[in-house]
Amino acid sequence: MYLATLLLLAxxxxxxxxCPSAPWASQPQPRFEDHFQPVSVRLDLSRWVEGGAEKVxxxxxxxxxxxxxxxxxxxxxxxxxxxxxxxxxxQGQLLYSRAFSSLFAExxxxxxxxxxxxxxxxxxxxxxxxxxxxTLELVTRDxxxxxxxxxxxxxxxxxxxxxxxxxxxxxxxxxxxxxxPTQNLDILLVADGYxxxxxxxxxxxxxxxxxxxxxxxxxAAHRDQVSIRALAYATDGSGPAEPRKKLKGGSRVGATFNxxxxxRYLTVGDDRALQHLAALAPQDTLVxxxxxxxxxxxxxxxxxxxxxxxxxxxxxxxxxxxGHSFGGLGDEYYSSSVAYNEFYPKGFEPWEPNITALLxxxxxAKWDALLDEGVPVPTPERxxxxxxxxxxEGAGYSARxxxxxxxxxxxxxxxxxxxxxxxxxxxxxxxxEEVSQDVR
Ligand SMILES: [Zn+2]
Numbered sequence: 001m002y003l004a005t006l007l008l009l010a011x012x013x014x015x016x017x018x019c020p021s022a023p024w025a026s027q028p029q030p031r032f033e034d035h036f037q038p039v040s041v042r043l044d045l046s047r048w049v050e051g052g053a054e055k056v057x058x059x060x061x062x063x064x065x066x067x068x069x070x071x072x073x074x075x076x077x078x079x080x081x082x083x084x085x086x087x088x089x090x091q092g093q094l095l096y097s098r099a100f101s102s103l104f105a106e107x108x109x110x111x112x113x114x115x116x117x118x119x120x121x122x123x124x125x126x127x128x129x130x131x132x133x134x135t136l137e138l139v140t141r142d143x144x145x146x147x148x149x150x151x152x153x154x155x156x157x158x159x160x161x162x163x164x165x166x167x168x169x170x171x172x173x174x175x176x177x178x179x180x181p182t183q184n185l186d187i188l189l190v191a192d193g194y195x196x197x198x199x200x201x202x203x204x205x206x207x208x209x210x211x212x213x214x215x216x217x218x219x220a221a222h223r224d225q226v227s228i229r230a231l232a233y234a235t236d237g238s239g240p241a242e243p244r245k246k247l248k249g250g251s252r253v254g255a256t257f258n259x260x261x262x263x264r265y266l267t268v269g270d271d272r273a274l275q276h277l278a279a280l281a282p283q284d285t286l287v288x289x290x291x292x293x294x295x296x297x298x299x300x301x302x303x304x305x306x307x308x309x310x311x312x313x314x315x316x317x318x319x320x321x322x323g324h325s326f327g328g329l330g331d332e333y334y335s336s337s338v339a340y341n342e343f344y345p346k347g348f349e350p351w352e353p354n355i356t357a358l359l360x361x362x363x364x365a366k367w368d369a370l371l372d373e374g375v376p377v378p379t380p381e382r383x384x385x386x387x388x389x390x391x392x393e394g395a396g397y398s399a400r401x402x403x404x405x406x407x408x409x410x411x412x413x414x415x416x417x418x419x420x421x422x423x424x425x426x427x428x429x430x431x432x433e434e435v436s437q438d439v440r
Pocket of ligand 1: 332354405406409410411419420421
């Protein structure tokens with residue numbers, strides 16, 4: 001089947017019944033223009049663990065282009081992810097926040113990290129330029145609901161320069177929504193691992209995935225508020241690194257298989273290089289298209305999604321990983337091996353909107369409002385419930401004690417191309433975070 005048709009089926013409109021509002025939708029918001037200029041500041045950090053504690057070092061502050069975030073939603077009330085950047089005024093009032101996850105947080109659950117081996121991670125965080133002195137805070141949340149303030153910094157407007165130039169990189173407009181990036185969901189595709197002889201393929205691949213995304217109902221409904229741009233450049237060499245085959249590839253952002261020893265875990269190894277590139281265009285969400293026919297990928301909430309260009313399952317991987325990175329969706333599967341240890345500790349509710357531990361009994365699924373009538377909870381895996389929204393046991397790498405909303409979903413297996421109703425609504429919430437003009 002032609003890819004666009006597959007993807008049209010893939011991103012199902014969020015159910016016939018309308019989605020409920022996001023659980024945090026009624027929370028109040030500060031007035032953006034009172035506190036910020038519409039300019040993006042990028043904070044480059046290094047992070048590591050020392051004596052069991054997280055350490056943070058500032059590598060620099062850089063002024064980027066116009067602020068692309070939604071000025072009507074400066075504070076993020078989702079409480080998703082393992083981290084949050086917070087900007088407070090001198091009185092301690094929260095002016096801006098952004099929840100996110102990181103490769104660093106995932107690494108902390110690996111054997112390597114648990115054995116105490118050192119490793120340094122580089123990250124970049126963006127915030128709008130404050131009009132007054134502020135305090136920047138970085139918080140890490142553990143999977144048991146605890147929060148640790150790992151870094152605090154009095155920010156008086158320091159700028160270490162403009163972002164470095166990125167020679168030989170073209171910014172392509174694949175689809176233009178609203179002219180104002182603050183009123184758009186700005187998706188930035190970075191096409192990586194295409195050498196000089198593969199530039200026509202690069203453009204064709206970008207067009208293919210951008211068109212497919214726009215044809216998908218969840219995004220088609222907001223077509224006038226979605227902008228898709230791409231960064232195109234030629235690399236020295238082709239494809240990502242494949243350490244098990246001793247292939248270096250040609251990635252400009254350190255794209256590599258075998259992350260944390262997991263053969264199919266294709267990630268960005270040089271986040272700093274990626275962020276230098278990403279500074280060239282407004283972006284709310286970053287996706288790296290890697291020129292390879294091998295199966296693999298990754299999606300980390302508000303960091304990036306990575307997917308291969310030419311695998312038989314490239315459409316599935318693209319949609320699945322974008323579900324992680326943009327929607328904050330968790331893996332609903334539980335049978336594949338992963339590199340993590342006790343990713344979801346027992347007795348605690350995961351933050352992901354599509355996984356529940358059902359801690360307070362059958363009525364406590366976080367998608368209770370979306371359950372189909374007459375569906376028992378927990379929901380037996382029987383044919384009559386094959387298309388129901390229920391509460392099915394087995395999710396988040398665990399066959400017991402964690403539950404998912406549907407028997408099958410693109411976050412569960414490659415067999416179906418659609419998101420379940422709960423995942424569809426979670427995506428809709430995130431689109432609204434970027435485009436809603438409601439004043440709260
Ligand atoms: Zn789902």
